[in-house]
Amino acid sequence: MKPLATALGLFLLLLLLASSTTTNAHNITKILAKHPEFSTFNHYLTATHLAADINRRETITVLALDNSAMSSLLSKGLSLYTLKNVLALHVLVDYFGSRKLHQITNGTTLTSTVFQSTGNAPGTSGYINITDLKGGKVGFGTSDNDGKLDAVYVKSVQEIPYNISILQISQPLNSAEAEAPTAEPSKLNLTEILSKQGCKAFSDLLIATGADATFSETIDGGLTVFCPTDSVIKGFMPKYKNLTAAQKTSLMLYHGIPEYEPLQSLKSSNGIVNTLATDGANKYDFTVQNDGNDVTLKTKVNTATITGTLKDEEPLIVFKIDKVLMPRELFKADEVAAAPKSSKSKSKHKEADAFAPSPSDEDPADQAADNNGVAGLDGRRLVLAVLSMCIGVLLLM
Template sequence: MEKGRVPSLLLLMAVALASCLSPAICHNITAILNNFPDYTVQNNYMSSTKIADEVNSRQTLTCLVLPNAVMSALAANHNPPSLKKALQLLVLLDYFDPQKLHDIDGGTTITTTLFQTTGEAIGEQGFVNITNLRGGRVAFGSAIPGSKLTSDYTKSVRQIPYNISILEISDPIIFPGLIDDGAASDRNLTAILETAGCKIFASLISSSGMIKIFQAAMVTGLTLFAPNDEAFKAKGVPDPNSLSSADLVTLLQYHAIASYIPKDSLKTAHHPIATMASGAAGNYEITVSVQGDDVTIHTGVDSSRIARTVLDETPVCVLTMESVLLPEELFGKAPAPAPAEANVTPIPQGATPVSAPAPTPKLAKVPTPAPAFISPPESPVTAPATESPVTAPASESPDEAADKEDDKSLALVVKVSSSFVGLAAAVAVLW
């Protein structure tokens, strides 16, 4: 190694070591919370909403965490946009450890949160009030005038002075209107579908009330298969307006999975996948096949190729479909191919169809052919002109009469054939 390169390498190693020791670069909120099972729900939501990335990009802050049961209740009452705001309100852009909480000057302080930096906060929505009350109690609440202190400091979880502090609180910090802003989110999903050419599907989920179900599922995970408008106009697709309300809801639920499964993940699905319609009423499952980059969904009644990915933001994925997915439980199995037509001899008019095979005709005894040296007859043998058709005696059944007539006809044919055989043999000898 060249001597001149040694100092350069040492310098690079020193820079790398300094970078790893730098709190601004190396702290990882997800890794820290992984060590505390009581906060796994919040940890997952912080990762899925990308708030964890924002926390890791800042050098000094305090992260307020909620126990799993409290966080689950918060998620159940919020749609994705409002839940993200509630989580951003729990990230204070200042360092507070237990000692600093109890030493707040004047007993009250207003601090900035991550929500304030988004530009979406109105008035004082992005600020939090921290008040040191009597008896050592420290309470948190929205800084909007008139708001109540709804949450208490519970305990310290972890500190890396003076970089990041993690404190547990009893309840989320909510400002007026935060929970009730779901209507805008509903319109967003509808707008996404309409822009993607799925106006009919968007209208159906809105009119049926399924928009609320899908919106709630978007908090924890939702994959939506949205048929485009042309799919509803295809031959054989039932008119949605002709379905009962219950069947329409089931059909719409069949187009959704209550978890996040993007297109690439669907490619590795080798087993039937349950949909939101799956339950006691039936399996309502789908299966997947892959050819190259094409992914096709099969229902047992029809199949549809995924046209494109409209939205793929964890934990929500919206895919457009070329066909409406028709569940077997509602519309039956796919029709079997028609059997090949057999060559059936038509039954003469007035005849009685015979179900059993016809009896084998009785064969007359075949006369022994004439010797080869017998001279051929002068003219072909024909049936006597005076011979009249044989009719069955009155006492005979129609079947017996028919059998006798067949015997005579066959004997005549054999007789004529024998004559020709003898003639051919004679000609062969003379030749």
């Protein structure tokens, strides 16, 4: 019995480790896309960039408004920046599942919202009052609304304890502070930011190709830039000079994603991503992968690693990378780099190409599969692999 008990204990321990090493990453946009009655709410979470804020938080509750309730809110004619404050009131920085709503200590509680956490909420105007009412109803109201509970709980849309809970409420929450006119933030100057942060060479190429205009026009909707540093660009120039004017522009656009993707988001959503250069006929995509604690960007020609963050001010984020991203539409995998080299050959080619690409002829589908394979082995798969080996050993004893 003792060996059996030991085996069972080991099994349970490994199973516990497997469950504890999984990540509870969520994507509010994808979740709500399954529920068309919240399409307007979902759209404005993206337009105001609140979706990205929700996705990078580990514990969150979203008070969702259906299309009818959103129509009522939009009829007020609020600017997008003011609307963001109002919607931020509907995002609680704590987890409230449907069961917890009816188990509130003393029947009522105040909880903080994303609006409060932005620093734009005067005093405690960014807090929400949640009260368990008679008859099984639960009311919601802002702390600066004279105690009035504007909305009631309707239903649970989706819950992932204790990561994210999406609850439908009947009406928008009213707050004079959140609805106060909000000035448009000052425009972010990308090339100026790059020039001051060790990416002047990349900034100069953006301007020279005219790609800077596309980057600037994209910022308001969300933009992620991958910037090779000055020394990297310097070593890449021999290859760059061989490109046509149109190809140079495409190469620059290849270093931008038309979404705000902070590092945590990239880590939790590995896979193929489109770039500013993507135009349908030409894919111009690459694959984001985790490599231990690093995040790598894998093209069909080479692989670059994110080495730092130069700027993170939503809706713009700029990462520093250690190589120029080389799309297969413009470059071919270096056959010399792919073949084994003699010491003499290595010496000959060492300075000729500081960015020798890693050849890859995989299909996009194969790349996606790689994200869940050995190269991107996560904690859960590792533990399950160990578990299988341990069980095999125990069966042989």
